[in-house]
Each structure stands twice: as structure tokens, then as C-alpha cells.
Amino acid sequence: MEEPRFGFAIVYVEDLAAAKRFYTETLGLRVQREAPAFVQFDHFALAGDERQTPGDAPELYWLVDDAEAAHRAISTKATITRPLETLPFGKVFGVRDPTGATRLFVELATARPSRAV
Numbered sequence: 001m002e003e004p005r006f007g008f009a010i011v012y013v014e015d016l017a018a019a020k021r022f023y024t025e026t027l028g029l030r031v032q033r034e035a036p037a038f039v040q041f042d043h044f045a046l047a048g049d050e051r052q053t054p055g056d057a058p059e060l061y062w063l064v065d066d067a068e069a070a071h072r073a074i075s076t077k078a079t080i081t082r083p084l085e086t087l088p089f090g091k092v093f094g095v096r097d098p099t100g101a102t103r104l105f106v107e108l109a110t111a112r113p114s115r116a117v
Contacts, residue, residue, distance in 0.1 A: 001072075001073035009059065010047050010058060016039065032117060052104060063107075067091035079096040082094030091109075
């Protein structure tokens with residue numbers, strides 16, 4: 001298995017438009033990708049849809065080139081908290097870290113629903 005690379009953190013918000021304005025107009029961040037319920041900056045994203053993990057902490061995603069191989073390798077060493085699943089944005093699964101939080105691994109789909117900006 002290749003070494004996972006940090007991908008991004010997702011913060012879920014109720015008012016995506018207001019949050020986007022804050023990060024672009026106030027902080028000056030540049031939007032990299034966008035979909036109706038998703039705005040991605042560099043290593044940080046906002047979402048207004050359904051969470052992939054329970055709770056309200058930001059979700060942390062680690063990027064892998066082959067989610068199935070990563071799942072096989074990690075499942076022998078960690079507790080799987082979210083089974084491997086293919087979603088519109090890619091193949092994703094989650095593992096429990098020592099604090100009990102779920103950390104997500106994703107193989108991004110070539111044709112994701114978000115578009116580059």
C-alpha cells in the first residue's frame with residue numbers, strides 16, 4: 001500500500017453561501033472546485049449536505065491511489081468504522097483513530113460531481 005497523503009478537512013455548514021463569502025471575500029481564499037453543496041479550497045472544504053461521519057467535528061480525508069488495496073492493508077491493523085463504498089466523488093472508507101474519531105480514506109473519482117473553478 002502506498003503512503004496516504006493528507007487530502008483535506010471538510011467543515012459542514014448550514015449556510016453554504018455565507019460561509020463561502022466569508023472564506024473568499026474576508027479571508028481571500030481561492031475556490032478550487034465547486035458543486036451545489038460543496039466548495040473546496042486548498043486542503044479545506046465546506047459542505048452543506050450529509051456528513052460522512054457522526055458528530056460535528058471537521059472530517060479529515062486522506063488520499064490514496066487505490067482504495068481497495070488501502071482498505072485491505074489497513075483493515076488488518078485498525079477498526080473499520082465505515083465500509084468501503086463507492087460514492088459520486090470516489091471510493092471511501094473510514095477507520096477509528098486512537099481518540100475514537102473516524103478518519104476517512106478516499107480514492108477520488110476521475111469524474112467528480114464538483115467542477116474545477
